[in-house]
Amino acid sequence: MLTGFLLCGHTNQIEEARVVDLTEAKSENIRTWELYCDTLKRAGLQLQRQEAPQDDFNQAEGMRYLSRLARIGLEMFVEGGDEQFPTFMVPSHETAKIGADNPDMGYLAARINGQYTYRVSGLRGSAASINFSTKRGGYDKSGKLEPGGFIDSNSLTFAQDGSFELVISQHPQPGNWLKIAPDSIQLLIRQVFLDRANEKPAQLKIERIDADGKPFPINPGKLRNNLVQAAHFVENTATTFANWAQSYEGHINQLPPADQTLCQSVGGDPNIFYYHSRWQLAEDEALVIHLDRIPNCEYWNIQVNNYWMESLDYRYFRISLNQHSAKPNPDGSVTLVIAHRDPGTSNWLETAGHDDGTMCFRWIGSKEQVHPRTYVVKLNELPLGL
Incomplete structure (x- = not known):
């Protein structure tokens, strides 16, 4: 008992x-x-x-x-937060945007751990360029996304059909390899499209290769x-x-060079030279942005954002231009115009109902920068032939 x-x-x-x-x-x-x-x-x-x-x-x-x-x-x-079994998510797209997201870029991100080894594989697609970078820090911790390893399509080897594999690890690997720092927390992929509506994005997957099993x-x-x-x-x-x-x-209404170190500290592309600013226009005004010449570069673009640094809705409004879509002047210079209504110029950028906002200009892969010149004029005073 x-x-x-x-x-x-x-x-x-x-x-x-x-x-x-x-x-x-x-x-x-x-x-x-x-x-x-x-x-x-x-x-x-x-x-x-x-x-x-x-x-x-x-x-x-x-x-x-x-x-x-x-x-x-x-x-x-929450959905993609398992570094042992990472998946790609899209951190900026048509209806979710961060920090002057580029309408010409396709973004992919995966949570990773610098202690593990990963493989990205798939098909390159038709983007003009694609790059892979590991990041440290994190917006959730410090508001920063600091640079780690970096590799782009200029250094990658692709099969004839565009297929490839990229190993991401602390120690060198044969073939395509991206170094990862021990404190890395994210893999960020950027694809640059010159004509996004008609391009074919890369088809990619990521997997950890130094372990197996299934997630709990x-x-x-x-x-x-x-x-x-x-x-x-x-x-x-x-x-x-x-x-x-x-x-x-x-x-306001100028486009000076940005603090490049600051841009890199929040996840910027090391191949990019950035300009950031704010614009503000009355109904009868236009902001003219002039480039005296286009230096040898892989890509450039200008885009119009709202105050919160989201690109305006590029699904329905022409709010960005690049070397494919902008029409140069006869002398090789380029003149861009931001205005509330169509001024009858070739390179008009729409404001999509906004009176003010922010804007961004980029050079990619340029060894020199031709700084944009800006001035505000009345719409009826715009020079003919722009």
Whole structure:
């Protein structure tokens, strides 16, 4: 009888422990969800910044921007947050955009761990160029995405049919190889299209090759951590680029060279020389951007963004031009015009209902930079023949 009593008592203790464990787990999940929601709420403070436009149009666009960042964050950290079994997600596209996303670029990103070895394989597609870079830091932690290893299509070997494999590891590998730093957290892929509507994107997959098995359906602790990371991603991304937009107030309607080191610290392409600024136009004004000549380069483009540094809706408006779509002047120079309505010029960029916003110009693969010259004129004073 005594033994049975002891066994019964032991069983009760186990059951009580299970109840405590379940209660603690439930509380932890609730706390995590509340932290996620509180962090998103705090991200909304970026809409209230004194220098940010406060009209209903721009504020609504800012609110949509935050919702888009939340969607990107969930895709990146919750759905694609397993570095052992990585998958590609699209960090910027037609309806979700970060930091002057380029309408001519196709982006792919995968969460990785610098301690592992990965392989990317597939078909190159028809993009003018494609590059792969490993990144350190992370918007969720520091608001930065610092450079690691880098390789582009100029250095990659492709089969005749465009197929290829790229190994990503700390130590050199035969064939195509990209070095990964021990603290790497992301693989970022950029494809540059000259005529995106008619191009064929690369078909790619990524896999870890120094282990096998299948992912466990869900790891509660990791999920909670990834959800919190997703929220911090929203807050830090919104803050980072709101700071950038604020910094442009000293050169509205100009296009000076950007701080290239700063651009690289948030994930910029090392082959790109960037110009960032803000534009602001009345209904009867036009911003003229003139390039005296085009240096030898792989690519250039100009694009119009909103205040929150999202490219305007390039599905329906012509808000960007590149060397394929812009018409040069007879002397080889190029003149671009940003205006609210069609001024009858060849290289008109639309404002898509915006009175002001940000803008970006890029050179890719140029050993020299021809800086854009800008000036504002009345629409009816635009020179003929532009």
